[in-house]
Amino acid sequence: MDRAERNALTVAIVLLLFFFVLIVYAAKGLKIDLPTCVTDVQPFKEGKLIQHAPDRYELHVVAKMWLFDFNQGNTEIEIPAGSTVDIYLTSSDVVHGMHINGTTVNLMAIPGTVNYMRYKFDEPGVYHVVCHEFCGVGHHAMQGKIVVK
């Protein structure tokens, strides 16, 4: 290995280490973490929006061919701005995706499992929820809405 090669390798390793440290900081320091293995909530059959406090919600989403059940069959829900929502997600048939556009909520819905992520909706507006995993012929019409007032 000559000097130029050694320098290039050092730069590459330092760069990658720098990126990795930033990631770990964002995950553990800023708490922007990935979903993990949830074992305390069983897969559910019906969507539900439960209010625990004025700004605390629990949202049970069932993704199915070809709609999002946010609350007893509703594909659209309303919550006040500034709410923190604990989102639980499952699927009742095939694999779906659930991306709340404009947020970091980006989850897969896999039948037999429960996915979880917490998100605080600070900005009022209409949040489109898109299924982004192929789930059959109706896939391109699988969109829900979260209206933050």
Added chain:
Amino acid sequence: MKVEGGIRFIILSEVVIPLLLLIFGVYHGVMQVLYRAGVLKTDSFLGIDYYQGLTLHGVINAIVFTTFFAVAFGNAVVLYLLKKPLRSAVQWVAWFMMVGGTLMAAWAMFTKRATVLYTFYPPLIGHWTFYIGAVLLVVGSLLPFFLDWIPNAIAWKRENPDKKIPLAVFGVFVNHILWTIMIIPVAVEILFQLFPLSVGWVDEINPLLARTLFWFFGHPVVYFWLLPAYVMLYTMLPKIASEKGKLYSDPAGRLAFILFLLFSLPVGLHHQFTEPGITNAWKLIHAMFTFCVALPSLITAFTVAASLEYSAKAEDPSVKNSKFYWWTRLPYLRLEGDKWLFSYLFAGLILFFFGGVTGIVNASYNLNLTVHNTAYVPGHFHTTVGGLVLLAFLGMSLYMVAKLRGTDVRFKGLAALAPYIWMQGMFMFSYAMMVGGALEGFPRRTNAGLTYLNPDSPLYRPEWVGYAQLSVVGGILLGIAFVFFLVSFFGTLFAPKVRESVVEFPIAEAYHDAPTPVLNNLKGWTVAAVLLAVLSYIPPLYDVTQRGVFHNSPAYNEQYPIPLKQLQQTEAKTKELSMKEDR
């Protein structure tokens, strides 16, 4: 080296057959940008519907074309560098398995029996011929390695005990060792989960386990596509750049291949960052290994650039002392001899630069939340597999066909221009997809023209229109570039023979060389790679089988929102009823 008869036919057909299929794969690529932008507001066009076409596009371009090419290229490289004859019997069995498997899977896809995309995620299920066809194709592609190349290499080593195995052969071997290992998890998934479900031997499946096994294969497979292109970059590009060109460092090349062998496998969870049922600590560990597998590409970037610098300066000593000016001395668009091939590898390299940067974004754990399953992802991988890999394979296909047929490359100008038009098209397409995906959440794998990009639909999303339209322009340029290539390819294939049929490659010597016995110990590194892969998959496999999945799932067809079994039972009942009525 002269090559005639059966072996010549086999290598030639392993290049031509997938290219014929690729015409359909690329055709549907162009159709897709039209569908997605709402230029075509329809479910299907000429009898092929959007998702069926997407399945064909993915399977043909990413699985069939790449696998066939890797075998053809491996056959030719091993034959040329070890100078040992290939065994006809082995090659024919492999050929029939690969062609037969491809035909089976193609039948299922073209007849709409397997519209499951190239990832075939259950519980969506296709016809069994799709799965068995895929298994035949990949298993067939292993036979030449085990029964032809390895015995030939052992014999070569016995005759040349103090020589290192040539770098190109070394790269091909690392690639097929990786291929062998990664096929095991996907073969388990297909043979023990998907195939039994598709023929009805079992009623239910664990979809998360299937996905985990799939990505155990699905990540390293991108390196299976990439490594033949890297072999060309290391061993051939310097020689194409200049007759006096040399590879900057042979040990650096070997180190890069060994790092790929070690770190390609234990990284599959970076495709499952947003999935439930897997403890995120393992996701972070796989993210770390993914950063490790970026390292050999960074090493390659240095070595290839250094080789180009050496070659440019050897060709034109007047730039000997310049830091940047030598870049102007490379044969970007030249037609003499084999220089046209430079266009392919160079345009591919430029695209791959962006592919690498965006790949690191994908791998970055929580950053993946902003881009997962958006159009960003296809934007990324079209600059890698649709960039460097495809361009290197197309260029080398044309090169090999000319040598094997003994013809001159016809329409050389078109051939040399095609990669740059392709590069420009891919820039526009990928830019649109990546920015639209990352900033606005434009999803992938969606026939958006019917709903999201349809002003008459209640789901209309005007913020996506601009990106989709830019990707149409890119897609059309890509189509034009591919037609340019095809004209030259078939022109060359059917041109009159002017010299002997040969297998030949422009192999460059190394500028820096060393014996490096540690790096050449492929057996030891293979064992290390397997151990690392197994260890990094034990915890997630425990999660997806024991902790995270509460119940299994029945199979579904993409057309109906009820389980397949139930559907078949109701169908059988209605048939019975109508038969009774008929009586």
